[in-house]
Amino acid sequence: MLNPKPSRPPEAASPAAQRLVLGGRVQGLGVRPAIYRLASFLGLAGSVRNTIRGVEIEVEGDAEAVAQFARRLPEFMPAGARIERLATEAIEPAGATEFTIVRDPQNGPLGTRIPADMRVCDDCLREIFDQADRRFRYPFTSCTACGPRYTIIERMPYERHDITMSVFAFCQPCRREYETPGNRRFHAQTNACAACGPEVWSVTASDRSSLRGDDAIRAAGSALRHGRILALRGIGGYQLLADATCEQSVSRLRELKRRRAKPLAVMVHSAAQAQEFAKLDSMELELLDDRSNPIVLADARTDRTLAPSVSSGFATLGLMLPTTPLHAMLASDLQTPLVCTSGNLEGETLAYEIEEAEKDLAGLCDLWLHHNRPIARPLDDSVVRGMDGRSVTIRLARGLAPLALDIEDAPPMLALGGHFKNAVAWTNGAQAVLGPHIGDLDGVACRRRYLDQCEDWQNLYRGSPRYLVHDLHPEYYSTIWAQQQGLPTIGVQHHHAHVAAGMLEHGWLDRTVLGIAWDGTGYGLDGTIWGGEFLIARAGGFERIGHLRPFRLPGGEAAIHAPWRIALSIAAELFGKDEAARWPWGPAASAKLAALLPILDRPTFSPRTTSAGRLFDAAAVFILGREEAGFEGHLAMLLEATADRRASGEYDFPMTSGAPFQLDWRPLFQGLLADRIQGTAPAVMAMRFHRTLARAAVRVWQQRQHLPVVLGGGVFQNRLLVELISEMVPGLQRSSFGRPAMIPPNDGGLAAGQLAVAAAKIREQV
Numbered sequence: 001m002l003n004p005k006p007s008r009p010p011e012a013a014s015p016a017a018q019r020l021v022l023g024g025r026v027q028g029l030g031v032r033p034a035i036y037r038l039a040s041f042l043g044l045a046g047s048v049r050n051t052i053r054g055v056e057i058e059v060e061g062d063a064e065a066v067a068q069f070a071r072r073l074p075e076f077m078p079a080g081a082r083i084e085r086l087a088t089e090a091i092e093p094a095g096a097t098e099f100t101i102v103r104d105p106q107n108g109p110l111g112t113r114i115p116a117d118m119r120v121c122d123d124c125l126r127e128i129f130d131q132a133d134r135r136f137r138y139p140f141t142s143c144t145a146c147g148p149r150y151t152i153i154e155r156m157p158y159e160r161h162d163i164t165m166s167v168f169a170f171c172q173p174c175r176r177e178y179e180t181p182g183n184r185r186f187h188a189q190t191n192a193c194a195a196c197g198p199e200v201w202s203v204t205a206s207d208r209s210s211l212r213g214d215d216a217i218r219a220a221g222s223a224l225r226h227g228r229i230l231a232l233r234g235i236g237g238y239q240l241l242a243d244a245t246c247e248q249s250v251s252r253l254r255e256l257k258r259r260r261a262k263p264l265a266v267m268v269h270s271a272a273q274a275q276e277f278a279k280l281d282s283m284e285l286e287l288l289d290d291r292s293n294p295i296v297l298a299d300a301r302t303d304r305t306l307a308p309s310v311s312s313g314f315a316t317l318g319l320m321l322p323t324t325p326l327h328a329m330l331a332s333d334l335q336t337p338l339v340c341t342s343g344n345l346e347g348e349t350l351a352y353e354i355e356e357a358e359k360d361l362a363g364l365c366d367l368w369l370h371h372n373r374p375i376a377r378p379l380d381d382s383v384v385r386g387m388d389g390r391s392v393t394i395r396l397a398r399g400l401a402p403l404a405l406d407i408e409d410a411p412p413m414l415a416l417g418g419h420f421k422n423a424v425a426w427t428n429g430a431q432a433v434l435g436p437h438i439g440d441l442d443g444v445a446c447r448r449r450y451l452d453q454c455e456d457w458q459n460l461y462r463g464s465p466r467y468l469v470h471d472l473h474p475e476y477y478s479t480i481w482a483q484q485q486g487l488p489t490i491g492v493q494h495h496h497a498h499v500a501a502g503m504l505e506h507g508w509l510d511r512t513v514l515g516i517a518w519d520g521t522g523y524g525l526d527g528t529i530w531g532g533e534f535l536i537a538r539a540g541g542f543e544r545i546g547h548l549r550p551f552r553l554p555g556g557e558a559a560i561h562a563p564w565r566i567a568l569s570i571a572a573e574l575f576g577k578d579e580a581a582r583w584p585w586g587p588a589a590s591a592k593l594a595a596l597l598p599i600l601d602r603p604t605f606s607p608r609t610t611s612a613g614r615l616f617d618a619a620a621v622f623i624l625g626r627e628e629a630g631f632e633g634h635l636a637m638l639l640e641a642t643a644d645r646r647a648s649g650e651y652d653f654p655m656t657s658g659a660p661f662q663l664d665w666r667p668l669f670q671g672l673l674a675d676r677i678q679g680t681a682p683a684v685m686a687m688r689f690h691r692t693l694a695r696a697a698v699r700v701w702q703q704r705q706h707l708p709v710v711l712g713g714g715v716f717q718n719r720l721l722v723e724l725i726s727e728m729v730p731g732l733q734r735s736s737f738g739r740p741a742m743i744p745p746n747d748g749g750l751a752a753g754q755l756a757v758a759a760a761k762i763r764e765q766v
């Protein structure tokens with residue numbers, strides 16, 4: 001590496017030329033500048049361009065150098081890039097005398113990956129905190145290794161004139177950096193400085209007074225320090241920030257945002273500060289530091305705590321590092337951890353346009369910090385969790401989306417996901433991707449955003465779907481919409497899609513697996529609500545070999561927020577209605593008991609379900625004495641947090657014979673209630689309940705040991721459950737244990753599985 005030019009024999013140089021096409025994660029990461037450097041280093045002429053096939057390179061020069069070029073390519077790739085395909089062919093030398101980066105327009109379906117947004121890098125951070133640097137405190141500092149990507153791309157390939165920053169013309173120094181090989185901003189499409197780039201300004205809610213530039217940033221810092229709430233325009237939209245150590249500010253933010261129970265994420269200025277408030281293992285620290293910059297869920301410390309309203313009773317904290325230089329400046333100016341949550345009312349869409357934010361967030365914040373770098377598409381923050389030694393995506397969004405999927409030979413299709421935590425997946429025939437978290441498709445605004453994304457993707461990836469893939473639930477908005485479009489549709493059963501998402505994750509789409517799909521709600525083939533399912537599944541089909549013993553959901557969906565209803569139905573089945581009524585219920589249940597008891601066995605009011613999520617809810621009511629839930633899965637999360645891993649014992653959870661078999665929860669709850677009556681600690685009962693469910697899953701697998709197992713569904717966001725199953729798996733079987741990972745196990749990953757199933761069904765028809 002010391003010698004900038006390779007030694008060439010003066011006379012024997014034989015000219016040669018080669019074309020190379022790179023596929024994979026190779027755009028928007030500084031790959032072309034890196035290729036330029038390698039070509040210059042080897043003294044080669046030619047060109048590099050982004051094409052729909054990938055990054056296309058032509059090099060010519062002496063034969064040995066041309067051969068070296070292909071060999072040394074991997075070592076010159078920037079961090080974050082990944083070459084998944086490399087095709088080479090010999091071509092005729094064209095007589096080029098220099099190496100150039102070429103830009104040209106493209107048509108046809110896009111074959112290259114769309115780059116994801118990246119957290120500000122250490123080099124850029126150094127500059128913004130260096131008084132002598134020309135980018136001192138410039139909030140939009142970025143380079144080829146960091147900055148926004150997916151949220152600012154208007155068209156691919158990724159070039160300056162096709163991103164929202166094209167409205168900012170380079171100043172002389174920025175242009176020089178952009179054009180100078182060897183500069184770390186050589187072909188950095190987001191390059192900018194205070195003289196030529198985007199700027200920030202603040203607007204005070206009370207009197208509409210406004211400040212610009214660094215004055216605005218300092219005013220925002222001062223407002224936070226005084227307990228105010230800041231609405232900050234980030235990479236993918238607005239976020240609401242408040243001092244995480246100030247109970248008054250945080251509880252006010254909760255109240256205004258109408259976020260009652262879910263924990264709030266916290267931004268810290270460094271990993272060291274994160275460790276003051278949470279116990280992070282090495283993998284969690286790695287996730288925190290990752291360029292994708294997710295919110296990392298970790299166990300909170302008990303010796304050093306934030307304002308109680310941050311985690312509202314949960315033992316976990318969601319932490320993240322500053323995303324942009326703007327976040328980094330605020331975090332560093334204040335030195336205090338900051339609550340950082342989506343800029344919206346709970347359940348509404350994320351505000352990302354300036355006017356929208358001033359309207360939607362009026363009354364939710366004291367100050368806006370706007371900027372004029374247009375956002376091409378809104379994007380929330382990602383959430384991940386370390387589980388059994390790997391990262392599991394809980395919410396796929398900024399930094400992680402779009403997620404590349406390994407689905408080949410499928411015609412253009414759009415998979416529409418489910419209803420809750422919706423996300424869509426898409427293949428344009430050249431590549432397949434899973435999109436970011438959109439939200440529950442309940443409100444008009446959310447549905448509009450959902451349709452916007454479906455359309456945006458067709459433009460961005462260039463293509464239109466030949467099939468629409470949907471859930472079987474006839475009342476889901478996504479199902480109804482699919483059926484109105486006049487395109488061929490493919491329905492995919494909910495739990496089959498969860499299992500297929502896991503098969504896709506592990507590269508097992510060509511195999512038969514045992515799928516364990518445990519979630520809250522999914523429409524079954526028999527029209528009932530499934531959710532505790534054991535499937536023998538291929539990509540193209542499945543057989544339901546077993547499930548939880550069904551139980552009734554008094555009042556249907558209402559039971560999600562009132563889990564005591566499920567507990568009541570379980571108790572009634574165990575001991576009869578009269579005895580169940582005598583259980584020492586709390587105020588919520590007692591008030592409605594008389595109304596509920598008569599409808600317990602009426603199918604119209606109390607539909608049957610096999611939902612594992614709801615079984616967790618019922619157990620949590622008995623173990624924790626809580627009767628109501630602020631959101632779906634709330635009590636299950638508390639139950640997981642309560643469990644003491646050191647506690648021994650488990651309950652009886654027998655499997656019936658027959659097909660499909662049933663896991664009978666009656667002995668389980670008899671044991672649990674006996675524990676409760678004896679005054680056993682909730683931490684012990686919670687642990688026993690988790691171990692019982694893990695054991696049941698492993699027992700079913702042991703009967704079908706020849707098959708790999710795949711875990712799918714929202715219940716497997718539960719770290720304790722997954723790790724217990726993992727501990728029970730014999731060493732020999734570990735390679736066929738399909739744990740959740742990059743594709744969210746919850747409904748955010750459903751569309752990926754739908755796409756895989758639909759592709760297989762189409763293949764099988766041909």
Ligand SMILES: [Zn+2]
Nearest residue numbers: 121124143146
């Ligand atoms: Zn950078």
Ligand SMILES: [Zn+2]
Nearest residue numbers: 171174193196
């Ligand atoms: Zn500039």
